Every structure is written in structure tokens, then in C-alpha cells.
Amino acid sequence: MDLQKRPLPTPNFRIETLDGELLLFNPASDQILQTNQSGALVWQLCDGRRTIADITAILAAAYPDDALAITTDVPDILASFASHGAIHWQ
Amino acid sequence: MNPSPLLIHFGDQAVSLQCDDLEMAAYLAEMFRHSLDGRYPPHATYHISQNDHGRFVLRRDGHSLQTGPTAVALLPWLMQDLVSALIEAQANHLIFHAGGVIVDEMGVFLGGPTGSGKSTLTACLLANGATYLSDEVAALSPGDPPTMTGLARPLVLKEALPPAWAPWLPDPTSPPLAAMTDGTHWILPAWMGAGVTAGPAPLRLLLFPTYRADVSLDIRPLTPAEAAFHLLQNLVNARNLPDKGVSSAANIARHVPAYQIAYDEATAVAAWIHDQSLRL
Structure with a gap:
């Protein structure tokens, strides 16, 4: 995955926050995506300006003990978001 | 006439x-x-x-x-x-592919697609003293606690050799066990000595059970987001509901503990549910 890509949430997604996790519903396709707390953090950092590398660096700095896992998890989470149409790339 | x-x-x-x-x-x-x-x-x-x-x-x-x-x-x-x-055409309730029973005044939702073992598990729970709401269709209404009603039709049990449900019936060979042309057997819950109600009952437990042969009892708590996701997978009237039922399902998931269960012995699930009723 190109780490310089900038993920941007797809407009009009319905978002429910439950205990720090997210339920993302796309009314256009009826697709539903459920994320854990890590996915919720990644989602909140997707603004169309930050790159994948930026998001990974922010989370790795916030959770240094998990930095190694974060470098692989963030691209995987974003790939899942993209496959469900929850984000598109700037 | x-x-x-x-x-x-x-x-x-x-x-x-x-x-x-x-x-x-x-x-x-x-x-x-x-x-x-x-x-x-x-x-x-x-x-x-x-x-x-x-x-x-x-x-x-x-x-x-x-x-x-x-x-x-x-x-x-x-x-x-x-x-x-x-x-x-239901537009005022969330309708699910789900069984529903009441155990010790605790409404228990058994969500899952056709073939996941809902009816067999429901039969086991009835044999262990539960009150019957439905083995296939349950309606939930958000609230604190949410409530559950059921379409109290006969239990529809699938043929198997030997039938998994046979031990829980008073006499599997006698009426009113009705053998249907599609290979199912229909049983009136009252014949099993079970109480029957259409509800509403206070919803206290969301379960998503799956029968798997040769798997020991495996119970995993679900987060509210996971529970809402599972609910939405089994929601059958989403198209009639505002935002396809997402906010209502999330509200229900916020209020009710939820578990995913894999089992090969329904009686073990019944014992676990009874234990939960004592805790709640």
C-alpha cells in the first residue's frame, strides 16, 4: 500500500459510537462495517489531509508499546475501510 | 358451516x-x-x-x-x-430471525440465520423450564430495558438421525408431533409442558448461538458494536425502518449484554443461561 495516500471518509456514512468502537453504515449500499477501538482511532484520523504514514506515526507515538503492530494494522484497517466504501483516497 | x-x-x-x-x-x-x-x-x-x-x-x-x-x-x-x-410490512418494530424465550423472568434473544440451530436450542431451553416466545421470529423494541415479543408458532424442528431434540420431548413418537412433507416436525410448545406467551418480555440477554458438532462450549462476550453488527445481520425488515434500523439496533446493544456461543450440547447452553439469570 502506498503510504503517501490520504484517506478521506466517504460522505453520508451513518456512524454509531459504542464504547469507543464504531458501527459504520453506508445507506447507499446498505453495507455495515464494525470496527474495534483501533479502527475507531484510525477512522477519526482520516481527514483527507493526513497520509497513511502520518496516521501510523501519530498512533505509534501515542502507543509506543504497540508501534510495531500499528505499522501493519493501520494499512490493514484502511484497506478494510476502502473495501467497504467507507473511505476513498485523496 | x-x-x-x-x-x-x-x-x-x-x-x-x-x-x-x-x-x-x-x-x-x-x-x-x-x-x-x-x-x-x-x-x-x-x-x-x-x-x-x-x-x-x-x-x-x-x-x-x-x-x-x-x-x-x-x-x-x-x-x-x-x-x-x-x-x-413491519415498520414500528425491529424484526429478527431469532428465537426468544424467557428464563427466570429474563428475556433471552437467540439470533441466527435459518439452520443455525435456534429451534433445537429453543426446544432444549423449554425442556429446562423456559417460557416460549418464538423459535424463528422475534420483534425488539428499544428502551431501557428493550422488550421482546415473539411469533409463538409451533416449534419447527428439522429431521435428523437421531433427532437432536428427541431427548427433550415427552414422547417423540406420539401426537401432536406433526411430521410435515418438507421433512420438518412441528411441536406445540405447550405439549412439552412449556409456558407460552407472545410477550412483551424485558430483554436481558442477546445470544448468537451456532451449533457445531464436536465443539465444546465456547462463549465469547461481544462488545456493543459487535452485538449491534450481529443484530443487523439478522434484521429482516431493515428497509422499512429509519436509517435501516442502525440506531435502534445500536441502542439495544448498548443496554443488553451479548454473547457469541458455539456449542455441541444444547444442555450446556441451557445451564449457562440459567447461571446468567442468577447473576442478572
């Missing part, structure tokens, strides 16, 4: 059912005894009658759906179409 039509009610919908065969009409009245309510106008009318050739005909709103040599041969088609008719 033909028997009066039955007005069968579930959620905010009702259908009318009339059968000219007196014996079958009595069986249908017993079958849907807990779901009869004349307050709601029917939006579909079913009629089982005999034609000039001696065959029985199932009609919906005057249109033939199926014919058969006996009235009982038409029951699988009647049940399938009638359940669809009752749920397809």
Missing part, C-alpha cells in the same frame, strides 16, 4: 386465516392461540379449502399458492408465506 377466520397478529401486522377442514381449523387455532388478536385489520387473507377434485387449495387474497392431497400437506407453504406476510 365454516369455522370463523383466525386473526393472527404479530408486531403491528395481522393476517386472516380460514380453513374449511374442521380438524385442521382446530389445529391451526391451537397452533396460533397465543398470537390471536382481533384489534388489527388483516392485510392478507389465507384460505384453505377443498376443490371439486378433492384436493386442498391454499389461497392468499384469492390467488392459489399451493395445492395438496390433504390440508396438512399445505402447512409448510402456509407457514412460510404467512410469516413473510406478517414481517414484510
